[in-house]
Amino acid sequence: MRQQVPLLITFIVGSLLIVSVFIPPFGDLETTFNIWFDIIAVFAFFLGGGNLLRVHINKLRKRKRDWGFSIVTIVGFSVMLIAGLFKIGNPGDIASAVDAPGSLFYDIFNSVQYPLSATMYSLLAFFVASASYRAFRAKNREATLLLIAAFIILLGRTPFGMMLTSWVPDSTSLLQIPNLAQWIMNSPNLAGQRAIMIGIGLGVISMSLRLILGIERSYLGGDK
Amino acid sequence: MSNLGVIISLLVIFGGLTWLLFRSIKGREVDRRVIFVFIFLAVAAPILFPITFQEHASPVVKGLFDHIDNLPPGSRVLISFDYDPAMAPEVQPMANAISLHCLDRGHKVVFMSLWATGQTLLFNTLQDVIRPEFPDLIDGVDFVSTGYKAGNEGVLNVIVSDFKKMFPTDVNGVPLDSAVIFDEINSCADFDLIVALGGGRPGPKEWVLFVGDPADVPIGVGVAAVVAPQLYPYYPRQIIGMLGGVKGAAEYESELAHRHERFKDMAQPGLKMMGPQTLAHIVIMCFIVIGNVVFFRSRRREGR
Incomplete structure (x- = not known):
């Protein structure tokens, strides 16, 4: 029973959504289902928040490894939650946006989350540089081709690319590095991306059918 | 020095x-x-x-710039801020430049977000860029922000046929029925252009798949550099123009300053x-x- 009910729900919802796409009178069903999904998504926020607190409070209680970071997580979560729920410092009324300019939520977001997130992402530059030195080597023909393409794209994304090849006549302008970079993006890259997308599309269709027909059951948990 | x-x-x-x-x-x-x-x-x-370097707009950037420039004043443009602070250094300059460009051309702009973090970044653009540059524009008449809505592709699936079903009010709780800008907008099909900014999921790709193609609306995108190669299969038929990373933002800013006297001395973070x-x-x-x-x-x- 614990398996049959979710399988039945998946089958009915999946089939109805397919029907709603292909048979016009059922078109509104898709909108209705999407609104239901939107309502369920709101509950997912509660579940997510609750789960985050549960995991970190447990970690803190049992003094597990790196429990200090759990304090930061819980304090950060609570401060943002309180600032948002009670709209502290919010210049508007109760209906105004939770993050209206001037509110505590807005200020914390802009002075803490914004720089922290941007910094984390920026660290990529250091790792990319280190990886390019250690791993980007012309070991064989394919790696050499990739290396040359990367060089052209890197140069093409800077003004130096144009400066270096501005002498190339217009009749052979494809050989100018920015144009060459654009060609790589427009032709070999595009062909590869399309192949990947078609593959993913076929995979999604096949997996969806397996889910709807109850062949794929791993989402239910357990061994079967 | x-x-x-x-x-x-x-x-x-x-x-x-x-x-x-x-x-x-x-x-x-x-x-x-x-x-x-x-x-x-x-x-x-x-x-x-x-x-500082001189930048010239590449054809892929020009595609979006020219489309916005050539739309008749009063055209309806939807700009979606689907990104977070990690992507903001790359995408926010694009968001600012495109928003300024649209409003300067007299287009009616609707702002929204599919990412919770996008709403605050949208407020930053409204507060720091649009308000100082266009103090006379009226919220609800010349532009409106509907803010964030949870539901990812589900939101797109609904607004493609009925915008107000998902966004009954603007970000400040004012009913969209009372917003003049929405007099002639019922669904995404009523927009003349949609600009999707971001790089994650949901993002520009979902806008193309769930709104651009079904509603036959031109889509322009601004994305983080790492995402740009994945969107080339959609250009130029499903995506009319694309700004990729800091370079895309710089090219757009340069084109804006070059072709519009008003923005000659504007801030150019890109x-x-x-x-x-x-x-x-x-x-x-x-x-x-x-x-x-x-x-x-x-x-x-x-x-x-």
């Missing part, structure tokens, strides 16, 4: 890289901390001593960031060369 700073920084960086090249020719590896120091210098130096990006790219290329020198030397030694 600034020029002197630039020259000294370049001498330090490229002098150091030459020293590393000679070390590697002698067969010595470079410690990763040394690489980190060089990247730090390459990014920090152009920030402290700004280096163009400013091209200095650090250019130098960082060159340093990375130098490290690829040094890494390969070490590789070929060690292979030759092993061959012996």
Whole structure:
């Protein structure tokens, strides 16, 4: 029973959504289902928040490894939650946006989350540089081709690319590095991306059918 | 002073890289901390001593710019802020430039977000860029922000046929029925252009799949550089133009300043960031060369 009910729900919802796409009178069903999904998504926020607190409070209680970071997580979560729920410092009324300019939520977001997130992402530059030195080597023909393409794209994304090849006549302008970079993006890259997308599309269709027909059951948990 | 700073920084960086090249020719590896120091210098130096370059819009950027420029005044444009602070340094300059461009051309702009973090970044654009530049524009008449809505592709699936079903009010709780801008907008099909900014999921790709194609609305996108290659299959038929990373933002800002007198002296964060990006790219290329020198030397030694 614990398996049959979710399988039945998946089958009915999946089939109805397919029907709603292909048979016009059922078109509104898709909108209705999407609104239901939107309502369920709101509950997912509660579940997510609750789960985050549960995991970190447990970690803190049992003094597990790196429990200090759990304090930061819980304090950060609570401060943002309180600032948002009670709209502290919010210049508007109760209906105004939770993050209206001037509110505590807005200020914390802009002075803490914004720089922290941007910094984390920026660290990529250091790792990319280190990886390019250690791993980007012309070991064989394919790696050499990739290396040359990367060089052209890197140069093409800077003004130096144009400066270096501005002498190339217009009749052979494809050989100018920015144009060459654009060609790589427009032709070999595009062909590869399309192949990947078609593959993913076929995979999604096949997996969806397996889910709807109850062949794929791993989402239910357990061994079967 | 600034020029002197630039020259000294370049001498330090490229002098150091030459020293590393000679070390590697002698067969010595470079410690990763040394690489980190060089990247730090390459990014920090152009920030402290700004280096600016001339940028020209590439066809892929021009596609979006020209489309916005050629739409008749009063056209309805939807701009979606689907990104977070991590992507903001790349995408926010695009968001600001495109928003200014649309409002300057007299288009009616609806702002929204599919990402919770996008709403605050949208407020930043409204507060720091649009309000000071266009103090006379009226909220609800010339532009409106509907804010964030949870539901990812589900939201798109609904607004493609009925916008107000998902967004009954604007971000301040004012009913959209009372907003003049929404008098002639019922669904996404009523927009003349949709600009999707972001790079994650949901993002520009979902806008193309769930709204652009079914409603037959032109889509323009602005994305983080790492995402741009994935969107080329949609250009130029499903995506009319694309801004990729800092370079895309810089090209758009440059085109805006070049073709619209009003924005000649505007802040150009994208163009400013091209200095650090250019130098960082060159340093990375130098490290690829040094890494390969070490590789070929060690292979030759092993061959012996």
